Amino acid sequence: MEKKVIINEERCKSCGLCVSVCPKHVLRISDRINSKGYHPAELFDNENCISCGFCYLICPDMAIEEVRRPEPVKK
């Protein structure tokens, strides 16, 4: 499945606010290092993400560039 949260890892400053507000605990700070020297946040559990957008709302660096929700499956 396509990612529900698009993170621009280069913009991330690893503040951890997105991780702290995620109600489903699907975000974490990764082991990678961006060019600024920060460990960017990552969505590690796309499946359980509910696309609430809390991470987008709290992100002070506009690093969460997009939040998407899957279209409801037509019966």
Next chain:
Amino acid sequence: MGEKVLMKGAEAIAEAAIRAGCMAFFGYPITPQNETPEYFSRRMPELGRVFLQAESEVAAINMVYGAACTGTRVITTSSSPGISLMQEGFSYIANSNVGCVVVNAMRGGPGLGDIAPAQADYFQATKGGGHGDYHSIVLAPHTIQETVDLMYDAFDLADKYRIMVVMLVDGLMGQMMEPVEFKEWVDVKKFKTPEWATVGQGDRDHRNIITSLEILPEGLEKMNLALQAKYKKIKENEVRLEEYEMDDAEYALTAFGTVARIAKTVVEMARKDGIKLGLIRPITVWPFPEKEVAKRADQVKFFFDVEMNEGQMLEDVKLAVNGKKPVHYYGRLGGVVPTAEEIYGEFKKLVGGK
């Protein structure tokens, strides 16, 4: 047009600014120039233009700064203590390359001083005044008619160079009445918002940012060099002075503003006595007419600088003369206006002493 009207200086200043296309006034009351904002407050609304009494001179100059960023012809008028409060704003305006006109009806200082006419803000006006390396164009008219005429030029210069232009007058000029004649109205319908103005991006393909901030020293040096290049251009092109009875002069008075007007009488008194005295009167005190003064150093026996301060323009005269001839000085302080007889008496002492 062409008709002479009898007007108080402080009101003529406002009327001239209005006719010169001034679209906005921001200011704060201070004696001895309150008739100027009062006049604006009547006339500007009639013409659909902006008059706003600010909460302080600090606010007033920053309102002027804001309006100047929109490319609008804007003015503030004040007197010495108020002008001191505006210095921070002047410095920002300088490094932002926006234009405005500021009238300083100088009064006696320092501190609260008095409300009598003085010329003690010469350094402040011509050497910058606020922080950083900058200048404003400073015009020093000596009659109300000249003030009125120069007001048109002040706005043109402010627009042309995107610079602050100071009209350096004194309390006397504001308070006296003289017949004046105004030039044609500037057609404000022809005004267009300049390309660089910050009014919202609109159809422009780029956005405009006006700032005096550049955090990198090399970048700020570049901004400074650009300012200096502008000042050089102004020095080359905008120097103005009047030389009165200087063709055959053996002695030269140097004076600006009100004192220069009195000095003309001194010249006439001397000429009656057969003494060849002339007057060099800078109209732009920044840029100072250094070349013109220097040239006269070969001609005259000495210079006699007279001011209503402790000898401020004196320094510029001395720099221009550069030791070639003596430069004497006489001045009154604290708002005392010297009489022609008094100045002539001092001059005769100098001549007699030779």
Next chain:
Amino acid sequence: MKLIYKKPDTITERDTTYCPGCPHGIAHRLIAELLEEMDLVKKTVIVWPVGCSVFGYYFIATDAVEAAHGRACAMATGIKRAHPESFVISYQGDGDLASIGIAEAVHAAARGERISVVYINNGNYGMTGGQMAPTTLIGQVTTTTPYGRKPELNGFPMHVPEMFAALDGPAYIARAALDSPQHIIQAKKFLRKAFTAQKNNLGFSLVELISACPTNWKMTPVEAMERIRKQVLPVFPIGEFKVAKGVE
């Protein structure tokens, strides 16, 4: 996939100069979103202050000017009076607005200037290294209140919206907080009303945004947001203090 949120185009690609977890960026994004949603981007001039957000014009892509410290409301007044068609925002911190610039802010409010002020309160002077601000809480340690702010020495925190709401000039005055997604959604609603006040020519508008300064508070960003809820909001309660007709 349906797009729920997207970074506004009016936010530039440039990285902000703010510390990790500094809510300035949240405020910037809310402004950018609203300018786009209200079709105001091309009419807007933002007056940026002296403080951490001094480089704000690098991050929000509108026409902009940089004011002297505390003079943003005066400069905004000059722009708006000279060019009333412009949409003018004054973005100021608590040192800039409530301390050195309080006169300019109060009088702009009293005159009912058609400008919108976004007022960031993080309880200290961030850029200069965390000195006491007019909004510093009683007991709060800063670099200039090393023993904590004492009322007998430093007086009391200033409540700007409550003060301004007593004036007749403002059309909309509110306080919101940037500590949680819920509060951020509410902050955007308040800012929308503030911008509407100007758009509809109703008068002066101001929204105080309770913010954090994790670096100078010496906390993690998450701890700083918790401090807002536990210590700051009880002193600076969220709410609307003045809502003129036509703002809704």
